[in-house]
Amino acid sequence: MRILFLTHSFNSLTQRLYVEIIRQGHDVSIEFDINDDVAVEAVRLYRPDLIVAPYLRRAIPAAIWQHHVCLVVHPGIVGDRGPSVLDWAILNGKAEWGVTVLQANAEMDAGPVWASVNFPMRPARKSSLYRNEVTEAAVTAVLQAIGRFEAGGFVPPPADEIRSHVNGKWQPLMTQSDRRIDWQADDTRTVLQKIHAADGFPGVEDEIFGMACHLYDACADDRLRGAPGEIVARRHGAICRATRDGAVWIGHVKQIVPGEKSFKLPASLVLRDKLGGVPEAPLPLDVGPERQTYRDIGYREKRGVGYLHFDFYNGAMNADQCRRLREAYLEIRQRPTRVIVLMGGPDFWSNGIHLNSIEAADSAADESWRNINAMDDLAQAIITTDSQLTIAALRGNTAAGGVFLALAADRLYARAGVVLNPHYKNMGNLYGSEYWTYLLPRRAGMARGREIMSNRLPLGAAEAKQAGLIDDCFDGNADEFMARIESEAEALARDPDFTTLIDAKCKQRAADESAKPLETYRAEELEHMKLNFYGFDPSYHVARYNFVFKVPHSWTPLHLARHRQRIRNTGRSDAPALTALSEARTPAPAAG
Numbered sequence: 001m002r003i004l005f006l007t008h009s010f011n012s013l014t015q016r017l018y019v020e021i022i023r024q025g026h027d028v029s030i031e032f033d034i035n036d037d038v039a040v041e042a043v044r045l046y047r048p049d050l051i052v053a054p055y056l057r058r059a060i061p062a063a064i065w066q067h068h069v070c071l072v073v074h075p076g077i078v079g080d081r082g083p084s085v086l087d088w089a090i091l092n093g094k095a096e097w098g099v100t101v102l103q104a105n106a107e108m109d110a111g112p113v114w115a116s117v118n119f120p121m122r123p124a125r126k127s128s129l130y131r132n133e134v135t136e137a138a139v140t141a142v143l144q145a146i147g148r149f150e151a152g153g154f155v156p157p158p159a160d161e162i163r164s165h166v167n168g169k170w171q172p173l174m175t176q177s178d179r180r181i182d183w184q185a186d187d188t189r190t191v192l193q194k195i196h197a198a199d200g201f202p203g204v205e206d207e208i209f210g211m212a213c214h215l216y217d218a219c220a221d222d223r224l225r226g227a228p229g230e231i232v233a234r235r236h237g238a239i240c241r242a243t244r245d246g247a248v249w250i251g252h253v254k255q256i257v258p259g260e261k262s263f264k265l266p267a268s269l270v271l272r273d274k275l276g277g278v279p280e281a282p283l284p285l286d287v288g289p290e291r292q293t294y295r296d297i298g299y300r301e302k303r304g305v306g307y308l309h310f311d312f313y314n315g316a317m318n319a320d321q322c323r324r325l326r327e328a329y330l331e332i333r334q335r336p337t338r339v340i341v342l343m344g345g346p347d348f349w350s351n352g353i354h355l356n357s358i359e360a361a362d363s364a365a366d367e368s369w370r371n372i373n374a375m376d377d378l379a380q381a382i383i384t385t386d387s388q389l390t391i392a393a394l395r396g397n398t399a400a401g402g403v404f405l406a407l408a409a410d411r412l413y414a415r416a417g418v419v420l421n422p423h424y425k426n427m428g429n430l431y432g433s434e435y436w437t438y439l440l441p442r443r444a445g446m447a448r449g450r451e452i453m454s455n456r457l458p459l460g461a462a463e464a465k466q467a468g469l470i471d472d473c474f475d476g477n478a479d480e481f482m483a484r485i486e487s488e489a490e491a492l493a494r495d496p497d498f499t500t501l502i503d504a505k506c507k508q509r510a511a512d513e514s515a516k517p518l519e520t521y522r523a524e525e526l527e528h529m530k531l532n533f534y535g536f537d538p539s540y541h542v543a544r545y546n547f548v549f550k551v552p553h554s555w556t557p558l559h560l561a562r563h564r565q566r567i568r569n570t571g572r573s574d575a576p577a578l579t580a581l582s583e584a585r586t587p588a589p590a591a592g
């Protein structure tokens with residue numbers, strides 16, 4: 001079938017559905033939901049059999065749903081309606097939630113139900129639930145709905161005809177007054193629920209040392225205490241604030257400056273002038289997960305295997321985080337382990353250099369340079385490890401420099417639901433570094449490597465395996481994946497041929513080094529990056545600005561809008577006008 005995605009953006013859920021639906025043999029083209037006329041035009045050009053809306057912020061125009069079946073992915077249980085459904089589910093402490101695939105009609109979220117899948121809730125950030133439970137449920141429900149549509153004969157029932165032990169209802173937009181924290185009265189659990197329900201958007205409006213800001217990226221601390229509302233400690237980028245019965249860490253904040261746009265940054269960076277009297281709370285690298293506290297880097301060891309966790313918010317790694325991670329890596333490399341597993345974080349493995357920290361720096365070009373060199377130093381330490389075998393365990397998605405950092409490991413395993421974006425071009429034609437010119441051909445070959453880098457599209461884990469980018473992918477949820485990784489790593493550590501494997505690795509590295517030193521790869525890549533950062537072409541700086549400030553799309557890139565590519569390639573008489581239209585920078589309505 002020809003399936004058109006009508007979506008606000010090509011976000012993680014949309015990317016995952018894209019790889020899953022293509023894998024089923026369907027043809028998918030994408031149009032960003034910019035305005036009614038452009039959406040109607042996309043439908044006319046593509047003539048889809050079915051329209052899927054994975055992530056919408058506005059209603060689908062009647063001119064479309066009256067003539068086509070449009071399946072809308074709604075992150076709520078059957079019967080549930082409204083714009084803040086997941087936020088309410090978290091704030092109200094629901095034990096179970098779900099995803100419903102509805103057919104668009106005149107009433108928002110009230111169409112007949114093609115499929116629905118429920119899941120148990122987890123005390124986690126909204127963004128984490130969205131990237132994990134909601135995404136997995138949406139994949140199951142959308143594939144089921146597509147199957148029903150393709151088979152024909154299915155009549156989707158109205159929501160109120162579906163009997164379920166959990167019933168949804170209309171819920172209004174959650175406002176900042178619903179989210180407000182009362183530091184004197186709220187306990188730790190309530191504070192966490194409020195911040196989680198607003199993470200990553202819109203955040204909870206609050207005030208710290210008189211500075212108005214939105215709060216994100218919270219976790220509890222089981223030891224620190226203070227007067228309710230008091231800032232009691234700082235650690236790396238985060239600050240710790242006392243509640244009535246404990247304390248919570250806040251990793252990121254967005255300053256509110258009336259009339260100005262701003263973006264999320266590590267809390268201690270935004271508040272740097274105000275934290276003079278706040279004590280540092282150092283934490284040893286190997287403190288176990290039983291201690292509840294803020295840690296972005298952690299290490300544990302089990303049966304000859306070292307597991308290095310690095311859970312950076314949104315997978316973005318700034319120069320300081322890269323430096324600290326490299327130091328931790330060099331330290332654990334001295335341990336008498338045989339295998340080191342690079343765990344990344346549960347939601348993202350890594351998304352490369354930290355575009356927000358770069359945007360906030362006095363010189364974005366200098367900070368980009370510092371950040372990419374710190375990434376390269378880290379990659380170099382992994383590539384040159386000669387005492388252990390290394391595994392990159394991709395539990396969450398990874399993109400751009402993060403993918404190439406993972407390729408520095410000897411083996412790569414991914415959870416089957418992971419999506420990889422192994423290219424830099426979407427960030428203003430960034431050339432990229434992290435030794436990708438060495439690492440990518442080594443795995444995927446020259447021709448396939450070039451193709452991967454230039455097609456700018458996401459790859460599912462299975463497709464990444466097919467392309468030779470990763471060694472294997474494993475089905476299952478986070479716990480099952482972790483169990484599988486442990487068994488792979490332990491088997492490798494126990495391998496009777498371990499010494500032979502290490503010898504072969506060192507010999508290969510020495511041969512590669514004499515053919516072309518790592519330093520040369522790096523210098524060549526950084527020559528290109530210097531032009532990206534300091535050259536005349538501002539594309540990278542413009543793309544980064546648009547990304548960080550979330551400038552709404554005003555057109556759909558042609559590599560996604562395949563219906564528009566076709567028009568361009570056919571050379572039909574209407575082609576120039578349509579291509580021009582797709583590339584025109586039409587003003588976008590304000591995002592909801």
Ligand code: COA
Nearest residue numbers: 011012200314316351352353354355356399400401421427
């Ligand atoms: N630096 C800073 N922030 C980043 C980031 C990076 N490298 N990569 C992702 N983020 C942030 C996004 O701004 C967003 O922030 P939010 O919490 O305010 O919403 C959050 O991570 C999630 O990203 P989003 O785009 O909504 O997630 P997604 O899962 O839908 O898409 C990507 C994932 C990786 C495709 C997309 O985030 C991306 O293109 N990232 C940039 C990768 C890159 O170019 N890195 C630099 C070159 S090495």
